[in-house]
Amino acid sequence: xxxxxxxxxxxxxxxxxxxxxxxxxxxxxxxxxxxxxxxxxxxxxxxxxxxxxxxxxxxxxxxxxxxxxxxxxxxxxxxxxxxxxxxxxxxxxxxxxxxxxxxxxxxxxxxxxxxxxxxxxxxxxxxxxxxxxxxxxxxxxxxxxxxxxxxxxxxxxxxxxxxxxxxxxxxxxxxxxxxxxxxxxxxxxxxxxxxxxxxxxxxxxxxxxxxxxxxxxxxxxxxxxxxxxxxxxxxxxxxxxxxxxxxxxxxxxxxxxxxxxxxxxxxxxxxxxxxxxxxxxxxxxxxxxxxxxxxxxxxxxxxxxxxxxxxxxxxxxxxxxxxxxxxxxxxxxxxxxxxxxxxxxxxxxxxxxxxxxxxxxxxxxxxxxxxxxxxxxxxxxxxxxxxxxxxxxxxxxxxxxxxxxxxxxxxxxxxxxxxxxxxxxxxxxxxxxxxxxxxxxxxxxxx
Amino acid sequence: xxxxxxxxxxxxxxxxxxxxxxxxxxxxxxxxxxxxxxxxxxxxxxxxxxxxxxxxxxxxxxxxxxxxxxxxxxxxxxxxxxxxxxxxxxxxxxxxxxxxxxxxxxxxxxxxxxxxxxxxxxxxxxxxxxxxxxxxxxxxxxxxxxxxxxxxxxxxxxxxxxxxxxxxxxxxxxxxxxxxxxxxxxxxxxxxxxxxxxxxxxxxxxxxxxxxxxxxxxxxxxxxxxxxxxxxxxxxxxxxxxxxxxxxxxxxxxxxxxxxxxxxxxxxxxxxxxxxxxxxxxxxxxxxxxxxxxxxxxxxxxxxxxxxxxxxxxxxxxxxxxxxxxxxxxxxxxxx
Numbered sequence: 155x156x157x158x159x160x161x162x163x164x165x166x167x168x169x170x171x172x173x174x175x176x177x178x179x180x181x182x183x184x185x186x187x188x189x190x191x192x193x194x195x196x197x198x199x200x201x202x203x204x205x206x207x208x209x210x211x212x213x214x215x216x217x218x219x220x221x222x223x224x225x226x227x228x229x230x231x232x233x234x235x236x237x238x239x240x241x242x243x244x245x246x247x248x249x250x251x252x253x254x255x256x257x258x259x260x261x262x263x264x265x266x267x268x269x270x271x272x273x274x275x276x277x278x279x280x281x282x283x284x285x286x287x288x289x290x291x292x293x294x295x296x297x298x299x300x301x302x303x304x305x306x307x308x309x310x311x312x313x314x315x316x317x318x319x320x321x322x323x324x325x326x327x328x329x330x331x332x333x334x335x336x337x338x339x340x341x342x343x344x345x346x347x348x349x350x351x352x353x354x355x356x357x358x359x360x361x362x363x364x365x366x367x368x369x370x371x372x373x374x375x376x377x378x379x380x381x382x383x384x385x386x387x388x389x390x391x392x393x394x395x396x397x398x399x400x401x402x403x404x405x406x407x408x409x410x411x412x413x414x415x416x417x418x419x420x421x422x423x424x425x426x427x428x429x430x431x432x433x434x435x436x437x438x439x440x441x442x443x444x445x446x447x448x449x450x451x452x453x454x455x456x457x458x459x460x461x462x463x464x465x466x467x468x469x470x471x472x473x474x475x476x477x478x479x480x481x482x483x484x485x486x487x488x489x490x491x492x493x494x495x496x497x498x499x500x501x502x503x504x505x506x507x508x509x510x511x512x513x514x515x516x517x518x519x520x521x522x523x524x525x526x527x528x529x530x531x532x533x534x535x536x537x538x539x540x541x542x543x544x545x546x547x548x549x550x551x552x553x554x555x556x557x558x559x560x561x562x563x564x565x566x567x568x569x570x571x572x573x574x575x576x577x578x579x580x581x582x583x584x585x586x587x588x589x590x591x592x593x594x595x596x597x598x599x600x601x
Numbered sequence: 602x603x604x605x606x607x608x609x610x611x612x613x614x615x616x617x618x619x620x621x622x623x624x625x626x627x628x629x630x631x632x633x634x635x636x637x638x639x640x641x642x643x644x645x646x647x648x649x650x651x652x653x654x655x656x657x658x659x660x661x662x663x664x665x666x667x668x669x670x671x672x673x674x675x676x677x678x679x680x681x682x683x684x685x686x687x688x689x690x691x692x693x694x695x696x697x698x699x700x701x702x703x704x705x706x707x708x709x710x711x712x713x714x715x716x717x718x719x720x721x722x723x724x725x726x727x728x729x730x731x732x733x734x735x736x737x738x739x740x741x742x743x744x745x746x747x748x749x750x751x752x753x754x755x756x757x758x759x760x761x762x763x764x765x766x767x768x769x770x771x772x773x774x775x776x777x778x779x780x781x782x783x784x785x786x787x788x789x790x791x792x793x794x795x796x797x798x799x800x801x802x803x804x805x806x807x808x809x810x811x812x813x814x815x816x817x818x819x820x821x822x823x824x825x826x827x828x829x830x831x832x833x834x835x836x837x838x839x840x841x842x843x844x845x846x847x848x849x850x851x852x853x854x855x856x857x858x859x860x861x862x863x864x865x866x867x868x869x870x871x872x873x874x875x876x877x878x879x880x881x882x883x884x885x886x887x888x889x890x891x892x893x894x895x896x897x898x899x900x901x902x903x904x905x906x907x908x909x910x911x912x913x914x915x916x917x918x919x920x921x922x923x924x925x926x927x928x929x930x931x932x933x934x935x936x937x
Contacts, residue, residue: 238833241833241834244805244806245805245836247805277834278834285846286795286844286846286848286849286850287840287841287842287843287844287846287849287850287851288795288799288838288839288840288850289823289838289839289840289841290802290836290837290838290839291836291837291838291839292806292834292835292836292837293834293835293836293837294833294834295833295834
């Protein structure tokens with residue numbers, strides 16, 4: 155008897171192909187985790203800064219779904235394995251143009267895992283039943299590994315938005331191909347998405363400065379919008395494009411949850427029994443967001459929903475935990491601004507000659523509250539863009555990629571056991587005590 | 602001196618069909634050409650393991666003349682019909698020049714022709730001044746003078762003349778791969794696109810060889826199965842006649858006993874173009890395991906070309922000696 159076996163309709167099969175194409179942009183392999191109630195397919199990128207997961211509901215996505223938990227296996231209530239994305243893609247490819255009524259359209263796809271000790275080969279078996287008596291059978295090798303999931307604390311992610319994926323998909327076409335980062339900003343009742351790459355200069359020579367593109371969408375076009383004013387959150391453009399492209403195939407609306415720059419951000423959307431979640435690392439200027447005492451929010455939510463959580467103080471991370479994204483050098487998206495000494499100590503925002511590369515509009519007198527952050531204390535930090543104040547050097551975990559229960563130091567995060575259902579259940583009760591005490595200390599001070 | 606009468610000369614108004622058929626066997630650089638009173642036979646081979654040939658019937662040409670070479674003296678037997686080797690790629694390039702401007706050339710079938718021609722028209726920037734519109738078509742003239750002479754191709758088209766003389770080479774020993782037509786172990790006729798799809802799917806695991814397995818059919822064993830093993834796993838395409846569909850993939854099947862054989866996958870890839878152009882294919886295995894694929898290619902209804910004519914392209918592939926592939930599949934199918 156197979157450990158796992160399920161059947162897919164032709165539509166579901168083509169959806170699997172689309173999700174594999176999306177996962178291919180994150181990593182080379184995909185991990186499959188099967189449980190009684192759902193099948194999760196995930197990928198993690200090499201630098202551990204992006205995590206993508208697709209949870210397929212046992213009852214709605216599949217025609218049949220049968221999972222027999224074998225008690226002898228480690229982690230008895232689930233089965234995990236890893237495969238090369240390319241191998242799976244070549245199996246599921248070419249199913250998406252069945253609308254043309256091709257003669258070899260598949261009628262059904264049966265997948266099973268052959269994992270018995272008495273059989274010499276362990277394989278993932280995919281059988282496609284096509285019309286006219288043709289059957290395609292693929293037997294793929296897989297690797298049994300423990301799957302690592304990213305955890306996301308949705309209760310702490312108080313800000314976010316929701317918008318139709320189709321709208322976003324139209325706009326992402328405008329982002330330049332060579333750009334690497336995407337800056338999200340809320341300002342003047344609009345959400346501004348800017349794609350850019352740090353300008354690289356080698357003395358006088360400009361090595362890389364691709365086109366910066368800024369797209370402004372009015373907050374009223376969002377189904378839901380709640381974000382702190384003038385707060386920049388930066389993520390990877392490629393990841394965003396991959397996510398939005400896939401989201402549009404499900405035709406629903408896409409939600410984003412985040413709190414502050416350098417805290418993780420999550421995109422989710424779901425339809426047709428597929429629940430998709432993407433957890434990304436963000437960068438951006440945390441001090442700017444946290445230094446303002448009364449942050450103003452741009453929101454189209456009703457006022458009763460305004461949260462009263464103050465931004466947490468700069469978080470501690472060791473650089474080894476979350477390696478910086480490709481560009482090591484920014485805390486603000488504009489490198490030019492940080493190089494202008496005249497701007498540093500200026501209390502007022504009014505500029506005589508606006509920096510042509512500035513993303514900020516020159517403000518009026520009333521904008522004094524939104525002064526740029528005070529650079530005086532922070533010389534030397536801008537080159538790295540992280541918070542180098544390692545106030546708690548003993549704390550060696552980044553809260554996002556947490557293990558649950560083991561005290562293994564970070565380099566051994568390879569074999570973590572995934573916690574139970576991630577983001578739905580709030581705070582994991584498996585935080586280390588030192589973490590908890592450190593953080594509660596800060597929260598108490600604020601409230 | 603009497604005028605030199607070319608041994609062979611033929612005229613074709615459209616080389617599209619010829620190009621299509623020759624492309625099917627163009628996996629090798631050189632082709633062997635045999636001229637006879639009935640038509641031209643082109644064959645290619647790769648080592649002694651794969652061989653392909655196509656016969657261009659004289660009906661494909663507008664005019665076809667062949668003068669058999671005369672024996673040296675009336676006592677001798679008539680000499681063999683001429684055969685020689687030419688560079689196939691050069692021939693294809695030459696014919697390509699001609700058919701590029703041939704507006705009736707279109708690879709789509711059915712009612713799409715007119716639209717495709719119109720589109721070619723528009724995109725190529727040609728309008729009312731094309732050959733087709735003016736009612737003038739080009740002409741392509743083949744001729745061969747005899748042993749040692751070149752195969753000449755003259756193309757005339759609205760004032761532009763292209764001449765190409767292809768050097769002919771002496772052919773190496775000509776031995777066809779033996780195929781025992783009378784002692785078949787498997788014979789099936791199926792639509793070519795299913796075979797193409799099967800080969801394309803198997804290609805995705807990057808296999809070195811493909812195994813063909815056939816059986817009379819039963820609940821657990823498919824009638825015909827093509828399988829391949831790659832680095833990441835195995836793939837198998839199974840066909841069965843036991844289907845409720847009115848148009849089963851296997852239109853006919855003759856298979857008295859179970860049999861299987863393996864072939865180098867490169868040989869199947871060489872036949873992919875033929876699979877793509879053909880309508881049906883007859884797949885046969887003889888008792889030695891030699892695989893014969895005979896593709897039926899329907900030539901489109903043209904104005905002067907043989908309306909509704911068909912041509913056959915044959916492939917013969919020698920099986921691999923070790924039977925690993927067969928054992929593997931036998932083991933897999935019984936374990937289900």
